[in-house]
Amino acid sequence: MRRHWIPAALLAVAVGLAGVAATAQTAQDESEKEIERYRAMINDPMANPGYLAVDRGEDRWAQKRGKKNVSLQTCDLGQGSGKLEGAYAKMPRYFADADKVMDLEQRLLWCMQTIQDLDTTDVVARRFSGPGRVSDMEDLVAFIANKSNGMKIEPQSSHAKEKELTDIGEELFYRRAGVMDFSCASCHGESGKRIRLQALPDLSTPGKQAQETMSSWPTYRVSQSALRTMQHRLWDCFRQQRWPAPDYASEGLTALHMFLNKQAAGGETNVPSIKR
Amino acid sequence: MLSRVILSAVFIASAGAAFAQTKPAVDQAKVETTVKATFSKASSEWKSRIELDETQRVCTQTHNKVSVAQADAIQARELARVVMPPDGKFLGDWKKGYSVANNGRGGQFSDPPGTVSGGNCFACHQMDPKEVSYGTLGPSLAAYGKDRKYDPDLIKDAWTKIYNSQAVVACSNMPRFGTMKVLDEQQIKDVLAYLFDPESPVNK
Numbered sequence: 001m002r003r004h005w006i007p008a009a010l011l012a013v014a015v016g017l018a019g020v021a022a023t024a025q026t027a028q029d030e031s032e033k034e035i036e037r038y039r040a041m042i043n044d045p046m047a048n049p050g051y052l053a054v055d056r057g058e059d060r061w062a063q064k065r066g067k068k069n070v071s072l073q074t075c076d077l078g079q080g081s082g083k084l085e086g087a088y089a090k091m092p093r094y095f096a097d098a099d100k101v102m103d104l105e106q107r108l109l110w111c112m113q114t115i116q117d118l119d120t121t122d123v124v125a126r127r128f129s130g131p132g133r134v135s136d137m138e139d140l141v142a143f144i145a146n147k148s149n150g151m152k153i154e155p156q157s158s159h160a161k162e163k164e165l166t167d168i169g170e171e172l173f174y175r176r177a178g179v180m181d182f183s184c185a186s187c188h189g190e191s192g193k194r195i196r197l198q199a200l201p202d203l204s205t206p207g208k209q210a211q212e213t214m215s216s217w218p219t220y221r222v223s224q225s226a227l228r229t230m231q232h233r234l235w236d237c238f239r240q241q242r243w244p245a246p247d248y249a250s251e252g253l254t255a256l257h258m259f260l261n262k263q264a265a266g267g268e269t270n271v272p273s274i275k276r
Numbered sequence: 277m278l279s280r281v282i283l284s285a286v287f288i289a290s291a292g293a294a295f296a297q298t299k300p301a302v303d304q305a306k307v308e309t310t311v312k313a314t315f316s317k318a319s320s321e322w323k324s325r326i327e328l329d330e331t332q333r334v335c336t337q338t339h340n341k342v343s344v345a346q347a348d349a350i351q352a353r354e355l356a357r358v359v360m361p362p363d364g365k366f367l368g369d370w371k372k373g374y375s376v377a378n379n380g381r382g383g384q385f386s387d388p389p390g391t392v393s394g395g396n397c398f399a400c401h402q403m404d405p406k407e408v409s410y411g412t413l414g415p416s417l418a419a420y421g422k423d424r425k426y427d428p429d430l431i432k433d434a435w436t437k438i439y440n441s442q443a444v445v446a447c448s449n450m451p452r453f454g455t456m457k458v459l460d461e462q463q464i465k466d467v468l469a470y471l472f473d474p475e476s477p478v479n480k
Contacts, residue, residue, distance in 0.1 A: 002375045031408055031409075160426055164303075164306065165310075167302045168302065168306060168307050168310050170302075171302050171307045171336075172307070172310070172311070174336055174339045174340070175307075175311075175328075175330055175336045176328070176332045176336050176340075176360075177325070177326040177327075177328055177336075178325055178326055178383075179325060179383050179451070179454070179456045179457070180451040180458065181332060181335075181384065181451055181452060181456070181457050182451075183336070184448050185339070185340070186413075189281065189340075190413075192412075193411070193412050193413050194411045194412045194413070195399050195400065195411045195413060196398065196410065196411050197401055197408075197409050198411075202415075217337050238385075239384045239385055239386055240384065242325075242383040242384060243315075243325070243326055243385075244315050244318035244321075244322035244323065244325065244326065244385055245315075245316050245318065245385045246314050246315060247314060247315065247316055248312070250313055250315075250316070251312060251313045252310050252313065252314025252316040253311050253314065254314075265422055275397070
């Protein structure tokens with residue numbers, strides 16, 4: 001289209017260019033195929049190290065801790081005391097006892113503080129695992145989220161605070177700031193886009209791409225050799241957006257999670273998944 | 277001249293439909309409270325980086341779908357923030373420009389202090405047609421200078437676009453590299469050379 005004004009004398013050059021473009025396109029297709037092959041190869045639950053985190057999380061859930069020396073097994077995640085099945089698929093949600101909408105991490109910290117009377121300073125310091133540093137939070141989330149496998153993501157909106165935080169999450173999704181003017185929508189606002197070779201899910205539209213994204217977190221990230229939760233994913237997004245580091249288990253992250261779950265409603269949870 | 281008309285048409289098309297959008301009422305004060313609560317532990321220097329300027333505020337509130345009047349206001353304001361090179365020279369060293377285009381570091385909270393920012397152009401644009409790893413968030417820039425016959429007027433236009441994309445397209449996805457001091461004057465000259473030097477792989 002752009003070249004239609006090129007004089008006919010230059011047509012041969014244009015044809016030559018098209019040849020180069022075709023070669024590049026073939027190379028492009030080949031790299032995408034390789035990436036797909038790699039994804040298929042690592043997507044084997046029996047070989048997914050994320051399940052080690054699930055096992056550690058099960059132990060941590062039952063471990064007696066804090067000044068009260070009790071386990072977390074009476075923690076109410078929205079389905080009743082200690083009930084885990086399907087809880088994650090319906091979180092974040094409003095909790096009347098805290099009068100607050102909470103995601104799983106916020107709720108677990110609340111249960112540690114109120115049920116166990118545990119000083120959570122150390123738990124929060126180890127919020128993200130690293131070499132020689134396990135994360136109770138990542139392990140607990142892996143264990144609990146896994147109990148929603150096969151269940152559909154159900155965004156919560158019956159309480160006014162749930163609706164309000166979802167709307168705030170949508171505003172945050174489009175909020176442009178920082179030296180690069182980036183928002184979440186800068187990368188996740190259109191379908192079929194890539195950053196370098198990485199395909200970007202469109203999270204601005206409800207449906208399949210949002211479902212596939214949200215139903216596959218927490219995930220085991222091969223490149224980081226670690227189980228990661230949505231808290232870490234959003235923290236890393238803000239890093240790439242050139243925003244400051246968000247506080248762990250803070251309101252804005254829960255707001256974004258609420259909005260993203262709304263986009264992903266009906267997606268079938270299958271976690272921990274495994275990703276690059 | 278004709279090519280300039282076509283160029284403008286491409287810019288307008290990429291701006292998307294310029295419709296004003298009526299937004300559902302969300303209490304803006306509550307959004308601000310949430311933002312404060314979410315970045316409470318950031319340093320004051322970091323906090324200041326996410327205070328919205330007028331352009332960011334309009335693009336945020338309209339979800340980038342600005343009215344014609346809003347777009348005009350943004351473009352006029354941002355055009356006034358473009359600084360042309362004082363020595364009148366627009367083109368630097370294309371090899372250095374490649375390094376700037378290929379560098380995605382800088383400006384992240386994980387970067388050590390003093391990290392030099394890159395333009396990270398390849399994240400969103402095809403440039404050298406032989407480079408396979410490029411993004412598609414922005415249009416292809418392969419053969420950019422060659423397609424424009426290395427026209428000096430279009431080199432100036434490209435300077436403006438890189439220095440402040442929103443001087444050209446309101447609420448463009450592209451950063452305002454010069455105005456926001458992501459890239460310095462020399463880096464922009466080098467990137468321009470990468471786009472416009474006949475010897476640059478972009479034009480091969």
